[in-house]
Amino acid sequence: MSLLFQLLAAGVVTGCIYALAALGFVLIYKSSRVINFAHGQLIAVGAFIALALTQRGLNFWLSALIAMTLTFFLGVVIERFFLRRMVGQPIISVIMVTIGLASVLDGLMYLTPYASSNNSYPVNFTGSISFAGISLSSAELFAVAATLIFLGGFTYFFNKSTMGVSMRAVSDDQMAAMSVGTSVQRVFALAWAAAGLSAAAAGLILGLKSGLSLAGLAGIGLKVFPVVILGGLDSVLGAVVGGIIIGIVENLASGYLDTLVPGGGTGAVLPFAVLLVVLLVKPYGLFGTKEIERV
Amino acid sequence: MTNMKRTLALLALSTLSLAAAQKTVTVGWSGAITGPTSDAGINYGAGAEDYCKYASAAGLVPGYKLNCIARDDQYINANTQRNFEDYVGNMGAPLFLGYSTGATLQLKPTIQETKTPSIMGTFHIGNIDSPNGQYVFLPISSYSEQVVSLLEYIAKKDRKAKIALVVNPSPFGRAPVDDARKAAARLGLTIVDVQEVGANNLDNTALLKRFEAAGIQYVVNQNTAGPVANILKDAQRLNLLGKIQFMGAHYTGGEDLTRLAGSAAKDFIWATSYYLSDEATQPGMILVKKIGAQFGRSAATIQSVHYTSGMTASAIAVEAIRRAAAKGAVTNLSVYDALLTFNGSKAFDPGFTVSPVIFTKTDHVGAEGLRYLQADATGNFKAISSPFKSNLFRLVHPPQ
Numbered sequence: 001m002s003l004l005f006q007l008l009a010a011g012v013v014t015g016c017i018y019a020l021a022a023l024g025f026v027l028i029y030k031s032s033r034v035i036n037f038a039h040g041q042l043i044a045v046g047a048f049i050a051l052a053l054t055q056r057g058l059n060f061w062l063s064a065l066i067a068m069t070l071t072f073f074l075g076v077v078i079e080r081f082f083l084r085r086m087v088g089q090p091i092i093s094v095i096m097v098t099i100g101l102a103s104v105l106d107g108l109m110y111l112t113p114y115a116s117s118n119n120s121y122p123v124n125f126t127g128s129i130s131f132a133g134i135s136l137s138s139a140e141l142f143a144v145a146a147t148l149i150f151l152g153g154f155t156y157f158f159n160k161s162t163m164g165v166s167m168r169a170v171s172d173d174q175m176a177a178m179s180v181g182t183s184v185q186r187v188f189a190l191a192w193a194a195a196g197l198s199a200a201a202a203g204l205i206l207g208l209k210s211g212l213s214l215a216g217l218a219g220i221g222l223k224v225f226p227v228v229i230l231g232g233l234d235s236v237l238g239a240v241v242g243g244i245i246i247g248i249v250e251n252l253a254s255g256y257l258d259t260l261v262p263g264g265g266t267g268a269v270l271p272f273a274v275l276l277v278v279l280l281v282k283p284y285g286l287f288g289t290k291e292i293e294r295v
Numbered sequence: 296m297t298n299m300k301r302t303l304a305l306l307a308l309s310t311l312s313l314a315a316a317q318k319t320v321t322v323g324w325s326g327a328i329t330g331p332t333s334d335a336g337i338n339y340g341a342g343a344e345d346y347c348k349y350a351s352a353a354g355l356v357p358g359y360k361l362n363c364i365a366r367d368d369q370y371i372n373a374n375t376q377r378n379f380e381d382y383v384g385n386m387g388a389p390l391f392l393g394y395s396t397g398a399t400l401q402l403k404p405t406i407q408e409t410k411t412p413s414i415m416g417t418f419h420i421g422n423i424d425s426p427n428g429q430y431v432f433l434p435i436s437s438y439s440e441q442v443v444s445l446l447e448y449i450a451k452k453d454r455k456a457k458i459a460l461v462v463n464p465s466p467f468g469r470a471p472v473d474d475a476r477k478a479a480a481r482l483g484l485t486i487v488d489v490q491e492v493g494a495n496n497l498d499n500t501a502l503l504k505r506f507e508a509a510g511i512q513y514v515v516n517q518n519t520a521g522p523v524a525n526i527l528k529d530a531q532r533l534n535l536l537g538k539i540q541f542m543g544a545h546y547t548g549g550e551d552l553t554r555l556a557g558s559a560a561k562d563f564i565w566a567t568s569y570y571l572s573d574e575a576t577q578p579g580m581i582l583v584k585k586i587g588a589q590f591g592r593s594a595a596t597i598q599s600v601h602y603t604s605g606m607t608a609s610a611i612a613v614e615a616i617r618r619a620a621a622k623g624a625v626t627n628l629s630v631y632d633a634l635l636t637f638n639g640s641k642a643f644d645p646g647f648t649v650s651p652v653i654f655t656k657t658d659h660v661g662a663e664g665l666r667y668l669q670a671d672a673t674g675n676f677k678a679i680s681s682p683f684k685s686n687l688f689r690l691v692h693p694p695q
Contacts, residue, residue, distance in 0.1 A: 206497075
């Protein structure tokens with residue numbers, strides 16, 4: 001039974017990291033209907049900015065704050081110079097822009113000493129706590145706490161703040177939102193900025209837990225696709241629930257099924273099987289908005 | 296004054312004629328400076344390029360200037376193929392320095408067809424096995440031999456030990472599995488589980504808990520440092536580090552592992568053929584530092600075992616070109632013949648590896664000597680054995 005609890009705990013932790021990484025996808029899609037294929041690169045940029053600062057002797061938490069602030073503004077710049085010009089263009093063109101953006105960001109990161117090396121943050125985050133047969137590291141607890149804080153913050157923002165309500169309005173109907181004076185451009189910029197901020201947070205947590213390598217950080221950006229599709233592309237709550245479901249399924253499959261399959265790897269496959277089953281029943285994901293087109 | 300002008304003119308003329316007499320030979324490396332595994336590739340490529348430039352400047356190949364090139368293939372096979380074609384087809388390179396397993400396995404028929412001696416940064420035994428392995432050379436012992444040697448270490452400690460292999464889900468990772476199974480059977484060891492773990496292994500709780508439940512005492516890794524570091528950190532969190540001994544082949548260990556795993560790397564056992572940067576009295580390591588400083592490399596690069604590894608491949612190439620040049624023209628076939636002279640009294644010892652580089656017509660594994668090294672509390676790897684060869688490996692995998 002303790003194995004089950006440990007696997008569930010590990011699944012929740014992994015799921016929270018997925019959820020945090022997935023939040024940026026959701027924020028951008030929710031406001032602008034753009035799927036951002038450069039999200040993994042935003043995660044890596046945030047993580048590497050914090051690494052550069054900590055290696056120069058800055059306190060980790062201050063570095064983290066600066067990294068999140070800088071990626072916040074990077075999101076604004078990306079929207080202003082790349083995505084704004086694409087408003088009204090075919091969706092495939094917009095997707096190609098984000099794929100190109102991923103290449104550009106990759107290239108820029110390879111100009112630094114960080115992208116082709118393995119690093120860790122020079123902070124002592126090695127402690128762990130054990131209870132009821134479950135062991136969790138400080139970095140993992142931090143991951144859960146950060147996800148809850150971001151989830152709470154974004155939920156509050158979307159429900160209570162004027163800008164949050166504007167974002168929801170733009171998400172529902174751009175033309176209608178514009179007709180009542182909502183600045184769609186400002187909403188898009190804020191969505192990219194918030195995505196940049198949450199990406200940096202995800203990068204920081206990934207860096208604390210798994211070390212800093214470009215492949216690992218950018219790779220997680222694509223690994224969370226099933227999470228956002230399962231939860232619903234435009235649902236913040238869906239990202240969290242989807243993340244935790246995928247995390248738990250991965251861990252339970254690895255714990256109980258890998259012994260039955262030579263080489264293992266069921267943890268990487270089963271989440272997609274679950275995803276397929278869920279999409280058969282709920283094509284817009286668990287919490288995604290059901291779109292009805294009337295002719 | 297007139298005499299001085301005449302002397303200067305003569306000097307200039309003789310320098311020009313010397314330069315004109317010097318022939319140029321291309322030594323080209325293709326590997327991952329960016330993309331997957333570039334953490335190792337960037338330093339490997341730097342080492343290969345720097346040694347070649349050093350050799351050219353030092354005139355190690357009399358009468359020849361070396362055109363030293365290190366190109367990024369991003370770990371994409373098609374790019375490696377293009378670089379190979381450019382080096383060999385357009386620049387007339389008499390040999391090729393490669394890097395990745397996938398690209399090497401894909402290039403083997405072309406290497407065979409063009410009869411181009413190729414020295415690889417991947418130590419997959421399949422590179423030199425038939426078919427099409429005639430012109431491929433491994434600078435050091437293969438992954439398979441490294442893993443078998445770790446099994447021999449385990450067998451000396453505990454003949455009844457339960458072992459798990461954790462390998463990368465790729466030809467690189469799977470390479471030693473068959474030989475490890477055969478070796479374990481001969482040693483009386485039990486390989487309980489073989490699991491594939493790649494990059495992005497965010498959580499290894501399930502894997503480690505299964506190992507614990509199965510009573511596994513040794514985990515032998517054939518992977519890159521990143522996934523192994525994540526496994527070690529999770530093992531530390533689950534209090535398994537004292538119960539399970541983790542070990543691994545060449546690309547699992549070194550300063551990369553320490554940097555990623557921190558204190559969780561302590562006691563990790565590593566099998567490799569290279570000397571390490573902190574073995575300061577080794578002549579090869581003195582040379583590595585000298586060349587690194589000469590080309591303005593960072594301390595981290597000079598310290599990297601992959602920098603030494605790249606230099607080793609380049610040193611083998613330069614020595615083969617030197618021997619070919621001494622006999623006449625430098626061509627792919629004369630360089631190949633020169634490589635086959637690396638034995639007996641003519642074995643080549645660049646000083647970077649714990650044993651000399653020896654090639655014969657039937658044995659294309661260079662420095663076959665290995666050592667076990669173990670990470671101390673500060674993360675530095677220290678040798679815990681003298682150099683040795685795995686005789687068992689030759690029994691389970693005779694030269695093909």
